[in-house]
Amino acid sequence: MAGRCMRCKIDIVDDTQECPLCHGVLDGESDSEDFVSVTYPNVAEILKLPILVIRIVIFASVIVLAAAMIVNYITFDGVYWSAIVAVGLFYGCFTLVLLLKERKSLQRNIQIQMWMVIILSVVMDYLLDFRGWSLKYAVPITVVAIDIGVIVFMIIKINGWQAFIMSEIVTFLISVINIVLMLKGVTDVSLFAMAAVGFTGLVLLGTIWFGQRMISNEIQRRFQV
Numbered sequence: 001m002a003g004r005c006m007r008c009k010i011d012i013v014d015d016t017q018e019c020p021l022c023h024g025v026l027d028g029e030s031d032s033e034d035f036v037s038v039t040y041p042n043v044a045e046i047l048k049l050p051i052l053v054i055r056i057v058i059f060a061s062v063i064v065l066a067a068a069m070i071v072n073y074i075t076f077d078g079v080y081w082s083a084i085v086a087v088g089l090f091y092g093c094f095t096l097v098l099l100l101k102e103r104k105s106l107q108r109n110i111q112i113q114m115w116m117v118i119i120l121s122v123v124m125d126y127l128l129d130f131r132g133w134s135l136k137y138a139v140p141i142t143v144v145a146i147d148i149g150v151i152v153f154m155i156i157k158i159n160g161w162q163a164f165i166m167s168e169i170v171t172f173l174i175s176v177i178n179i180v181l182m183l184k185g186v187t188d189v190s191l192f193a194m195a196a197v198g199f200t201g202l203v204l205l206g207t208i209w210f211g212q213r214m215i216s217n218e219i220q221r222r223f224q225v
Contacts, residue, residue, distance in 0.1 A: 053152050057096055060148075061089040064141070081133035084124065085141060088117055092145050096152075110146060110167050117142050118174070132187030139178050140196035143171040147203045154207075168207055172200040 004011055005019035012019065065086055072082035095113050118139055125134035150164045150171075175196040182189040 054097060057152065058093055061093055065089055077131065079128065079131050079133055081137055084121060084138060088142065096149060107164060107167055110149065111170060114142060114146050135178055135181060135187050136190035137192050140175065140192040143175045144196050144199050146171050147200050151203065165207055168204045172204045175200045
């Protein structure tokens, strides 16, 4: 045992040098009879899964970036949109690390980050004479990345997996609206956009199917129905 946190009154059972709750320096064994300790779980073991998840996401991001660069090269029309994808993936990985570290208001932070990326992509596309790459590539990749992130959070059981249903609903609606805009002639329909609708729809359907009562309760709580 590494030591005790006198402030939180817990025992730490791994080799960490700070309290995982208050981040204070651990004390040694206490002789005080007033100290009532609760054994804290092995923090190092708990952190292994998020670290593994981060590595998997970074590896997947590299693959996605490579695919985007290949598609950009084959369908090159004067815009290096894969560079925007690279920035977005880097930003997404950085955000994931922060979210896993903080673990607070995850759903709100996820949606804020998503809207920031989408708005920034559309604005940049508009400033570059609107060639449609934001709707054809940036928005679909963003919503798919958000849903993958949500699946990751469900797997590692952060904040109760049913709590992410709202993020799934929003990503599905965005992907549907994106397709509608394309069908209206704003830009050409892209394979990425079609894949995004299918993927976000399957994730949402799967969550509702397996969640059932918990998802129903979460929706009722969110919409006060």
